[in-house]
Amino acid sequence: xxxxxxxxxxxxxxxxxxxxxxxxxxxxxxxxxxxxxxxxxxxxxxxxxxxxxxxxxxxxxxxxxxxxxxxxxxxxxxxxxxxxxxxxxxxxxxxxxxxxxxxxxxxxxxxxxxxxxxxxxxxxxxxxxxxxxxxxxxxxxxxxxxxxxxxxxxxxxxxxxxxxxxxxxxxxxxxxxxxxxxxxxxxxxxxxxxxxxxxxxxxxxxxxxxxxxx
Amino acid sequence: xxxxxxxxxxxxxxxxxxxxxxxxxxxxxxxxxxxxxxxxxxxxxxxxxxxxxxxxxxxxxxxxxxxxxxxxxxxxxxxxxxxxxxxxxxxxxxxxxxxxxxxxxxxxxxxxxxxxxxxxxxxxxxxxxxxxxxxxxxxxxxxxxxxxxxxxxxxxxxxxxxxxxxxxxxxxxxxxxxxxxxxxxxxxxxxxxxxxxxxxxxxxxxxxxxxxxxxxxxxxxxxxxxxxxxxxxxxxxxxxxxxxxxxxxxxxxxxxxxxxxxxxxxxxxxxxxxxxxxxxxxxxxxxxxxxxxxxxxxxxxxxxxx
Numbered sequence: 001x002x003x004x005x006x007x008x009x010x011x012x013x014x015x016x017x018x019x020x021x022x023x024x025x026x027x028x029x030x031x032x033x034x035x036x037x038x039x040x041x042x043x044x045x046x047x048x049x050x051x052x053x054x055x056x057x058x059x060x061x062x063x064x065x066x067x068x069x070x071x072x073x074x075x076x077x078x079x080x081x082x083x084x085x086x087x088x089x090x091x092x093x094x095x096x097x098x099x100x101x102x103x104x105x106x107x108x109x110x111x112x113x114x115x116x117x118x119x120x121x122x123x124x125x126x127x128x129x130x131x132x133x134x135x136x137x138x139x140x141x142x143x144x145x146x147x148x149x150x151x152x153x154x155x156x157x158x159x160x161x162x163x164x165x166x167x168x169x170x171x172x173x174x175x176x177x178x179x180x181x182x183x184x185x186x187x188x189x190x191x192x193x194x195x196x197x198x199x200x201x202x203x204x205x206x207x208x209x210x211x212x213x214x
Numbered sequence: 215x216x217x218x219x220x221x222x223x224x225x226x227x228x229x230x231x232x233x234x235x236x237x238x239x240x241x242x243x244x245x246x247x248x249x250x251x252x253x254x255x256x257x258x259x260x261x262x263x264x265x266x267x268x269x270x271x272x273x274x275x276x277x278x279x280x281x282x283x284x285x286x287x288x289x290x291x292x293x294x295x296x297x298x299x300x301x302x303x304x305x306x307x308x309x310x311x312x313x314x315x316x317x318x319x320x321x322x323x324x325x326x327x328x329x330x331x332x333x334x335x336x337x338x339x340x341x342x343x344x345x346x347x348x349x350x351x352x353x354x355x356x357x358x359x360x361x362x363x364x365x366x367x368x369x370x371x372x373x374x375x376x377x378x379x380x381x382x383x384x385x386x387x388x389x390x391x392x393x394x395x396x397x398x399x400x401x402x403x404x405x406x407x408x409x410x411x412x413x414x415x416x417x418x419x420x421x422x423x424x425x426x427x428x429x430x431x432x433x434x435x436x437x438x439x440x441x442x443x444x445x446x447x448x449x450x451x452x453x454x455x456x457x458x459x460x461x462x463x464x465x466x467x468x469x470x471x472x473x474x475x476x477x478x479x480x481x482x483x484x485x486x487x488x489x490x491x492x493x494x495x496x497x498x499x500x501x502x503x504x505x506x507x508x509x510x511x512x513x514x515x516x517x518x519x520x
Contacts, residue, residue: 023290025489131300160294173306174286176294176488209484212297 002086003063009087010054010062018055022048022164023176027207031154031181032056036064037114038152041141041193043201044123045131045162050088052161052177053121066091066113067121091120093140095127103143110144114151124197131162132213134201137194145188155182155197157204163213180204220449221390225267228397232260255493262491262500266396270389274378277392278321281375285313288367288497291488295478295498296363299356301349308343309360312336313368320372323379332369337361366505367498373508380512382519385451391515394449398461399507402438402468409433423476431469438465451519460514464507471506475499 018024033040040053050067057065071092075081084090091109094101104111113120122141129135145151160177182204185193218226239252269280293306312332319328341357374395378388410430418426442461447454475498479487488496 023287023490163298163300166300169303171303171307173303174290174293174310176290209295209482211295211482214300 005087006063006089007059010059014051015055015059018048018052021172021174022052022161023174024052024055025176025178025208026056026181027179028181029056031183033119033152033154033184036117036119037148038119038154039114039144040119040121040154040156041124041197042121042156042158043134044125044128045133045158046128046165046167048161048165048172048177049123049128049158050090050121052158052179053156054089056179057119061119063089064117065089065119065121068093068110068123070095070127072096103139104147107140107143111147114144114148124194128167131166132159133162134198137197139194141193141197145191145193149189150186151188153185153188153193155185155200155204156180157182157201159205159208159210178208180207219390220387221270221393224390224393224397224449225270228263228267228393232256232263236260251493253493258491258493266393270393275321277378278317278375281371282313282317284497284501285317285368285371286310287490288371288501289313289363291490291496291498292363292367295482295484295487296359299349299352301347302344302356302360304347305340305343305356305360308339309336309364312364316368316372317375320375320379325376325379328372328376332364336364370505370508371501373512374504377512377515380516380520382451385519387449390449394445395508395511396504398438398441398464399468399504401441402434402465402507403472403503405437406430406434406465406469409437419473422473422480426469426473434469435462435465438462438468450515452515456518460511463510463514467506467510468503471503474506475502 042049042053050069053067054062054065066089069075069084069088069090069092071094074084074088074090075092081092084092091113093109094106097103097106110120110122122144124137124141125135126138126140127135145153157180158177159180160175163173163175164177165172182200185200236256239249239256243249244252265280269277289310293309298306316328316331319331340360344353344357374392377391377395380388380391406426407430410425410427410433413429413433414427416428417424418428418431439458439461442464443454443458446452446457446460450457450460452460475487479485486495487498490497491500494500
């Protein structure tokens with residue numbers, strides 16, 4: 001049932017929105033993961049980021065893809081939580097740690113999704129931040145990589161979604177957005193992705209033309 | 215063949231031409247990289263003409279919806295290409311909303327409104343909306359870039375649709391008129407390209423486009439005019455001499471339309487306007503000549519034939 005709702009929602013809402021109203025310019029689609037478990041890491045500027053990343057996967061595989069979302073917003077009441085979980089395929093993480101909780105506890109749902117063999121969309125910057133500007137990479141990504149040192153991680157750089165729908169403005173303005181898929185990283189021993197990702201995103205950003213926007 | 219209308223004849227001609235071109239690309243041995251590029255480009259041509267012929271053969275509102283959608287994609291590509299201001303988000307929404315309005319006027323044959331809506335009403339409405347937001351930094355630049363975008367991507371493309379609402383004393387094959395405009399514009403591009411490849415020596419505007427030559431331009435002009443002289447009277451309400459004059463105008467307009475988009479891309483520092491049409495680049499890379507020829511073609515015919 002959840003699978004069917006997910007599919008219908010994707011067909012009547014997400015896909016028309018991302019493929020027709022927005023429109024994607026995809027670079028290196030061959031680098032996308034074919035199967036899970038895998039982690040998609042992308043810069044985060046807009047509510048549109050998640051639907052755009054979902055639309056990179058075929059409808060047949062969409063139920064194997066889920067996205068990490070803040071518990072205090074997307075799971076704030078039972079109805080919202082039902083919708084987020086079953087219709088949008090979201091996995092909740094807490095933004096703030098309760099006393100006595102470790103970072104691992106916060107990420108527990110991400111771990112179980114990965115262990116179920118899913119492709120998980122993760123925003124290592126946490127919140128959306130200022131549109132079209134990148135924020136600091138948080139520690140969460142390192143914790144995941146430490147637990148699964150050979151997990152395939154796919155960095156994706158998104159440009160334009162902050163222009164389409166920036167934080168704090170509900171109006172959607174159509175622009176084409178660029179989706180640049182980086183090379184897969186799958187050896188995380190001795191490495192700190194929270195440090196490396198900035199450079200990786202920088203190099204992916206260089207592949208596109210970026211008109212001024214301020 | 216004689217029982218078929220000019221529109222059907224032209225459709226069959228195009229399909230035949232595409233088949234022959236596809237056969238050549240598959241049959242002749244090109245360098246692998248070039249072959250790949252040509253095949254991709256050819257495939258996209260098939261999609262373009264399938265879309266176009268589908269829109270023309272389907273019942274009337276389809277053409278308006280399809281061209282309106284093309285206009286939306288072109289405007290989106292244009293706005294994604296140029297610098298924009300965050301403050302103008304709502305102004306851009308107004309620009310997008312001008313598309314259904316303009317295509318509604320064009321579709322219903324409201325010539326008086328279709329011809330002034332963007333040059334007059336949007337000319338006033340865009341600054342009104344900008345003023346209520348109040349950002350003065352970059353005001354003129356943002357305003358003029360947006361209005362030029364509407365002229366090129368909405369006003370010009372809606373002229374293709376407006377052709378279907380013209381009334382002539384002795385001519386009623388409007389679909390032939392539309393198809394002929396598009397095909398002759400594209401063929402003029404091809405004529406210019408071939409003449410340039412064969413005889414090109416003297417660069418015409420090296421700063422804008424290093425590949426354009428006087429020989430290419432004049433070759434296109436002559437061949438397109440010949441085409442218009444012989445085929446024009448069959449596809450349009452014009453006689454041979456007027457059709458020849460239209461052919462000259464289309465060749466010149468197509469040339470400068472093409473170069474205007476080249477200059478725009480050079481200004482923005484990009485090679486292609488996008489990647490919507492594999493093998494061609496963006497939509498504007500293909501619509502470039504048509505943005506000017508549609509205006510010239512329509513107003514020439516409206517003035518001399520109605």
